[in-house]
Ligand SMILES: Cc1cc2nc3c(=O)[nH]c(=O)nc-3n(C[C@H](O)[C@H](O)[C@H](O)COP(=O)(O)OP(=O)(O)OC[C@H]3O[C@@H](n4cnc5c(N)ncnc54)[C@H](O)[C@@H]3O)c2cc1C
Ligand code: SF4
C-alpha cells in the first residue's frame with residue numbers, strides 16, 4: 001500500500017466508525033474469483049466509498065469486508081467483468097442512517 | 101391461476117416516490133400495501149439536504165404540512181467556483197421564500213409514512229422484496245424473504261439501483277456513465293454557532309445551500325460538484341463525481357471529499373464541527389435517453405427507479421413525489437381490471453404533461469455535454485476567474501489595461517484554440533436545449 005492509499009484507508013475507517021449497522025452474519029456480496037484472477041484493473045479495490053474490497057496477494061483473491069458496506073451499489077456497476085453478485089442485505093440488516 | 105389478492109396495489113420502496121404513490125392510491129379507495137427493506141423509515145436513504153415545498157403542496161394540505169419536522173427553511177443559495185486558494189461566488193437570498201426545507205431523511209420519511217398510515221396505507225417495514233411474482237406475463241405481486249404478497253398492480257419505487265426493474269428487463273444494465281457517486285458527511289455544531297457563522301435567525305426560518313464547482317489541485321478532468329446545507333444543529337457536506345470519471349482516474353471518492361475539505365472556503369464552513377455520520381448513494385444519470393420502460397403488465401415504475409431526477413439543480417424528491425402520485429393515481433383509477441402495460445401507459449402520458457418529462461427532455465444532453473468539458477469547468481475557468489480577480493483586486497502598480505489585454509489574449513494562448521471553441525459550442529448547445537426545450 002502506498003502512503004496515499006494508507007491515508008485514505010485510515011480516513012474511511014474513521015468515517016465508518018460514525019455509522020450504526022445492524023450486522024448480518026451472512027455476506028450480501030459474492031465474488032466470482034475466476035473472473036478476478038483475470039482482471040487487471042481491480043476497480044473494486046479503489047471505487048468503494050467504504051473500502052470494502054481488498055486484494056489479498058498471498059491468497060490471490062479479492063476479499064470483501066461486507067459488514068462495512070454503505071449499500072450504494074457502485075461496486076457492482078463498476079466491475080468490468082460483472083464478477084460481483086451484490087444483493088441488498090437481508091431485511092432490517094445493514095446500515096442504519098439517522099442523520100442523513 | 102386463481103389468485104387470492106392481499107391488496108389492490110403493492111408499492112415497493114418507502115421513499116418519497118413510494119409513499120406518495122401509496123397515499124395517492126389509497127385516497128382513491130384502493131387497498132394499498134407499502135413495503136420497505138429498512139427497519140426504520142428513511143434509514144437507508146440519504147440526499148443533499150432539501151425537499152421542495154411545491155411538490156409537497158400537491159400531496160398534502162397546508163395544515164398537514166405545518167407539522168413537517170423540518171430543521172431550517174433553505175432560502176439562500178450560492179453557486180461557487182473554487183480555484184486552488186479562493187473562490188468566485190454568486191449568491192441569491194430571499195428571506196421570505198419557503199420553497200425548500202432542510203430535513204433529514206430519517207425524519208422526512210417517518211413523517212410521510214405517519215401521514216400514509218393515517219390515511220389507511222398498510223405499511224410493512226423491515227421487509228426486503230427479492231422478486232416479483234408472475235402469472236401469464238403479468239406481475240401479480242411480490243416475493244419477500246418470507247412470503248408472497250399478491251396484488252393487481254405493483255408500483256416499483258425501489259430507488260436508483262432498482263434491481264426489480266432490472267429483473268423484469270425493463271431497463272438495460274447500468275454502466276458507470278449512468279451514475280454519479282456521492283458521499284456525504286454530517287457534522288454536528290451547536291445551533292448558535294451555526295446561526296452566527298451563516299448569519300441565520302434563531303427561529304429556523306432561514307438556512308443556506310451552497311454548490312461548489314472544482315477545487316481539486318491535481319485531478320483536472322473529472323466532473324464533480326460539492327454541496328453544503330445548514331440544518332438546525334448539523335451541517336451537511338458532500339461531493340458527487342461521475343462513476344465513470346472515478347473509474348478512469350482510479351480515484352476513491354473519499355479522497356475527493358477529504359481534499360475538498362482542505363480548501364480554505366470549505367474548511368471555514370465546517371470549522372469546529374465534528375462528524376456524526378458518513379453515507380454514500382448513487383444519483384441516476386440515465387435521464388431521458390436511457391429511461392426504462394415505465395410500465396409493463398401489472399407494473400409501474402416511479403422516482404429514482406425510473407431515473408427521474410435533475411441533478412444539475414439538485415432536484416429529485418420533487419420528481420419522486422410527483423411521479424409517485426401519478427403512478428398511484430394511474431394504478432388506482434383502472435376499473436375494468438385491465439392491468440396490461442398498454443392500459444397502464446396512461447402514466448407516461450400524464451408524466452409528459454408535467455415538468456418531469458419536460459425537464460428530462462430539455463436536460464437530456466446537458467450532463468453528458470458538461471462532463472466532456474469537465475477539465476474546463478472544474479479547473480481551467482476557476483483558474484482564469486482567479487487571474488481576472490487578481491488583476492482587478494491587487495493594486496500591483498501595473499497599468500490595468502495592459503493587464504486586461506494580456507489576460508484576454510491568454511484565452512487564445514493558454515490552450516489549443518479548439519478547446520475554447522469546444523467550450524463555447526458546448527455552452528451554446530446547453531443554452532439552446534433549455535431555451536427550446538419542452
Ligand atoms: C447525494 C444526493 C443528493 C441529493 N440531493 C437532493 C436534494 O437536495 N433535493 C432533492 O430534492 N433531491 C435530492 N436528491 C435526489 C433524491 O434523494 C432522490 O431523487 C429521491 O430520494 C428519490 O426517491 P425515491 O422514493 O424514488 O427513492 P429512494 O428515496 O431511494 O427510496 C427507495 C426506497 O426503496 C427501498 N427499497 C429498495 N429496494 C427495495 C426492495 N427490494 N425491497 C424493499 N424495499 C426496497 C429503500 O429502502 C428506500 O427506502 C439527492 C440524491 C443524492 C444521492
Ligand atoms: S473489479 Fe471485478 S473482476 Fe476485477 S477484481 Fe474487482 S471484482 Fe474482480
Ligand code: SF4
Pocket residue numbers: 047048049050051052068069070071072073074075076380
Ligand atoms: S455497495 Fe457501495 S459501499 Fe457497498 S461494497 Fe459496493 S461500493 Fe462499497
